[in-house]
Amino acid sequence: DKEGKQIGFGGGELSKIYKIDISNLDGRVKNAKFTIASDVKNPLCGPEGASAIYGPQKGATPEMIEILDKNLDHLAKIIKRDLGKDIKDLPGAGAAGGLGAALMAFLGAEFRLGIDLIIELVKLEDKMAESDIVVTGEGMTDYQTLYGKVPLGIARVAKKHNKPVICISGSLGEGYEELYYNGIEALFSIVNRPMSLEEAVKRGEGLLEKITINVFKTYLM
Known part of the structure; x- marks a missing residue:
């Protein structure tokens, strides 16, 4: 800070x-290569940034989001001035509340979508070519999935091989319908009646099994 003391913890x-x-x-940082494997490519600030997109998920109010976004913008300006790196609008800078930006600024990290990295490592392209149908999923599928999360990455590979994709997730949230236009043919939630999150988690394995049976019975018809 202005008095030469370390600042405290938190975005505030x-x-x-x-x-x-x-x-x-x-000093070893200069001789090391760092790769960020992230499931989102949001910039640090703005309407698509870390605060606006992921703040509400963590309980931030609109007022808090505005403050956090301004503070991250301030951080980006200081990084640009003192380190000579303009990270504010880089894809992935807003991942994990701005951790992406920090890794880029201080470690010179290269950004990769995590799903792209995994696709390479497990040779998914080869497996996809031999498959009849592709099943993917996540905890909650919603508009955030469109920012580069696993189901979207899977769907893009499947589309190259003309394979149908089914997404089975813990729940379907706001904006999930957009995935119909991004390579996923059908989306299902494993929750089959009103229940608390605690109950859904506790019964997760059984609920997943039941919805999967129903999905594949329909497919086999």
Whole structure:
């Protein structure tokens, strides 16, 4: 801060940053290569940024989101001035509340969509070519899935091979319908009646089995 003291923890403290000193950064960082494997490609700030998109998910109010976004913008300006790196609008900078931006700024990390990295590692393209149908899923499928999460990545590979994709998730949230236009033919929630999150988690395995049986019985028809 202006008094030369380290700022405190949390996004609310970022506005106090006056300068960034990396003189104590481990020298081995310069000789190492870092890769960020992220499931989202949001920028750091703005309407598509970390605060606006993921703040509500973590319980932030509209007022808090506005403050957090301004504070991250301030951080980006200081990073640009002191480190010479403009990370504010880079894809993935907003991942994990801005951790993506930090890794890019301080470690020179390269951003990769996590699903692309996994697709390469497990040779999914080869497996996909031999399949009849593709099944994917996640905890909650909603508009955030469109920012590069696993089901979207799977669907893009499947589309190249003209394979139908079914998504079975814990729940379907706001905006999930957009995935119909992005390579997923059908989406299902494993929850089969009104229940608490605690009950859904406890019964997750059985609920997943039941919906999967119904999905494949329909497919086999």
